[in-house]
Amino acid sequence: MNEGDDDSEEIPIDSIFQFEWRNMADEKIILVSLDRIEEGIAVLVTPDGHMWLLPAEHLPEDSGEGDVLDVILRRNPGETEKLTRRVHDLQQRLLDRTRERNENKGQ
Numbered sequence: 001m002n003e004g005d006d007d008s009e010e011i012p013i014d015s016i017f018q019f020e021w022r023n024m025a026d027e028k029i030i031l032v033s034l035d036r037i038e039e040g041i042a043v044l045v046t047p048d049g050h051m052w053l054l055p056a057e058h059l060p061e062d063s064g065e066g067d068v069l070d071v072i073l074r075r076n077p078g079e080t081e082k083l084t085r086r087v088h089d090l091q092q093r094l095l096d097r098t099r100e101r102n103e104n105k106g107q
Helices: 077-105
Strands: 021-023 027-038 041-045 051-055 068-074
Touching: none
Parallel strands: none
Antiparallel strands: 021 027, 027 041, 027 068, 041 051
């Protein structure tokens, strides 16, 4: 056995795959490896070795173990605004309900 051929030595994942983190002004693209699919859950490995779990139904068709996938992160201002409004409306409804209950207790 040659020096450095020890199979028990841990090999950093980023030395196996040439992952990239590409930054653009409005999005970030991360290359991940599809490690495995277990019971309908895809296990994706990031460049720094973190594992992300994702329902396999969200994978592109014909994705398989060992595939490298692009994950694109992009802000969605329209959906952010909708969510902000829904949360605000829910908070307002809860506040109104609490005020009504407190007023009814005082009567």
